[in-house]
Amino acid sequence: MSVENAPVVDVDEAAIPVEKKMYYRFESNDKKEFRVSELAIQQSETLNRLVEAMGYTSEDVENKPAIAIENIDGKTLKLVFQWCEHHKGEAIPVDDGSVPKIVEIPEFDAKLMDIDNGLLFKLIWAADYLNIVQLLNVSCKKVANMAQGKTPAQLRRVYLLPSDEEDEAAKRAAQEAQDPRAREVEEEFEERKRQGGNSFF
Amino acid sequence: MPMKFNSFPYLVKMNIINQMTFKSIFSASLCSKRTRALIEFCLKKKVKSIKYCFLLEGIQVIVQDESDMSVEVMVEVQAADRSQTYYNQVTMIGNTPQIVVFHKRKSRRGDGQVVIKYGLIYEEYIKRAIVDHVTSLLKHSSPIIRLEVENRERLGTLVPIPGIRSTSVLGVQVDGSVLDRIFKNNESRSAIIRPELIKDFSENSPLFHLPALYCRNSNGFSRTIVERFTGQDLELHGAYFDEEDVLSVLQNWFSGEAYENLKVMHIQAIYPIRRQRIRFDNNDDGERHWSLEPFMFEYESLHHSNVNETMSIDLRRFRPLQRLSDGMMAAYRVSGDVFRFVVWNKTRDEFVEMDQ
Numbered sequence: 001m002s003v004e005n006a007p008v009v010d011v012d013e014a015a016i017p018v019e020k021k022m023y024y025r026f027e028s029n030d031k032k033e034f035r036v037s038e039l040a041i042q043q044s045e046t047l048n049r050l051v052e053a054m055g056y057t058s059e060d061v062e063n064k065p066a067i068a069i070e071n072i073d074g075k076t077l078k079l080v081f082q083w084c085e086h087h088k089g090e091a092i093p094v095d096d097g098s099v100p101k102i103v104e105i106p107e108f109d110a111k112l113m114d115i116d117n118g119l120l121f122k123l124i125w126a127a128d129y130l131n132i133v134q135l136l137n138v139s140c141k142k143v144a145n146m147a148q149g150k151t152p153a154q155l156r157r158v159y160l161l162p163s164d165e166e167d168e169a170a171k172r173a174a175q176e177a178q179d180p181r182a183r184e185v186e187e188e189f190e191e192r193k194r195q196g197g198n199s200f201f
Numbered sequence: 202m203p204m205k206f207n208s209f210p211y212l213v214k215m216n217i218i219n220q221m222t223f224k225s226i227f228s229a230s231l232c233s234k235r236t237r238a239l240i241e242f243c244l245k246k247k248v249k250s251i252k253y254c255f256l257l258e259g260i261q262v263i264v265q266d267e268s269d270m271s272v273e274v275m276v277e278v279q280a281a282d283r284s285q286t287y288y289n290q291v292t293m294i295g296n297t298p299q300i301v302v303f304h305k306r307k308s309r310r311g312d313g314q315v316v317i318k319y320g321l322i323y324e325e326y327i328k329r330a331i332v333d334h335v336t337s338l339l340k341h342s343s344p345i346i347r348l349e350v351e352n353r354e355r356l357g358t359l360v361p362i363p364g365i366r367s368t369s370v371l372g373v374q375v376d377g378s379v380l381d382r383i384f385k386n387n388e389s390r391s392a393i394i395r396p397e398l399i400k401d402f403s404e405n406s407p408l409f410h411l412p413a414l415y416c417r418n419s420n421g422f423s424r425t426i427v428e429r430f431t432g433q434d435l436e437l438h439g440a441y442f443d444e445e446d447v448l449s450v451l452q453n454w455f456s457g458e459a460y461e462n463l464k465v466m467h468i469q470a471i472y473p474i475r476r477q478r479i480r481f482d483n484n485d486d487g488e489r490h491w492s493l494e495p496f497m498f499e500y501e502s503l504h505h506s507n508v509n510e511t512m513s514i515d516l517r518r519f520r521p522l523q524r525l526s527d528g529m530m531a532a533y534r535v536s537g538d539v540f541r542f543v544v545w546n547k548t549r550d551e552f553v554e555m556d557q
Binding site: 099147 | 202203204205206207208209210212213215216217218219220221222224225228229231232233234235236245246268269292293303305313314315
């Protein structure tokens, strides 16, 4: 039957059941609870899969305990969910392992990330753990921007990058911690070499 | 509070590095061997081209980002002023430790440019180190490599750069021997010489054997260049070039004595060339135009910056020329002060007569 010939049916719009928006409840590791819309959750691949797998109904959401997110604190989770609510419904960049092309930090995100570096560090970890691709991109962009106009010495301070000497020292310390006898053997070997011995054994 | 970069998961570090500007990437790569190794491993940002600019006072490396075609100075290295008490830091650049100091120059945008200063006695070492360092950082890309040499009071130390596609020489005047030095050091596919040529070249200058050569002001050296050129694309401006020279070019191609590789020659003379005086042989009535299909001559220009840029020339106002020895076709045109000559890689049998 063509579209033109299809019977016309009067629809009482008030009779159409409006689907109730579902809000999931999450709990941070410091027992702070958050209510997050279903659409906002879609920004996080990890949470989206989790709630899909749980198959909660509206009643379950209200009656069952909040979903615990063990390794993220309340302060960080609040930022994460604020971001997700603001960007809900937006297209999610495909995470194909390639590098993000051109990332601009929107005004809202810039304000949201106007935080100390400690919290920004946690936010990036959370975005990575919850697989929120765009939040990860903008937060990484913010960290990348910190390098602008910096000399190597300044970058070492900004990013806490050890110098070659510090790396060497850390490597030695790690080796010694693993095998305390190794250093003694090495020193003995050096001593024998100095004495002109041909063989260590 | 600092950002604990090394505590991030690998993919996060990779994301951050690839969102840095190229100048930040370069600076970060000088922090330590470990940081450099990480950057080299996870840098995926594609570079369309790298331009090494050899200036009187140092070297500048300019890169073009493939994703948005933006251009950025990746690193700028300058000789330090003698009065400045520099040279107090040893930094690993390339594969050698260099005594340099980092100087911050403010910019309008506020991001600043870090300039690396070096003592003049280390000029060659630092330039080599910069080229090595940039090459190894950007090894994942296959960029077009360009060289730009500024010839002012003196030519700074040149160092070899692998895989150069095009070389530009800037300045007001340039000595043939300077060009010899530039092209002896670096094999290039094409050259653009902007300054006025002064003093002669060596007998077998590498300039004559470049695949493509463009001279903006070839002056009295145009005849030497035209005679000795063995490449495929030659363009000379401000040339001393007359009817005799046109006939000489045609004769040399016709007899197979020269221009074995030539595809296009474009000469713009300083005086008009009198077309009526050009009669190449008895069959050349000076009026007969190209009447064959195809009539569009297409070739890949090596002068242009983009890879595989195809240029085309409409030959319908050109005069045809056939080499008797092998039947190969060519066409030429003299118009005002311009002589153009194109050589097909086809014999007469491979064309068809156009419908009149």
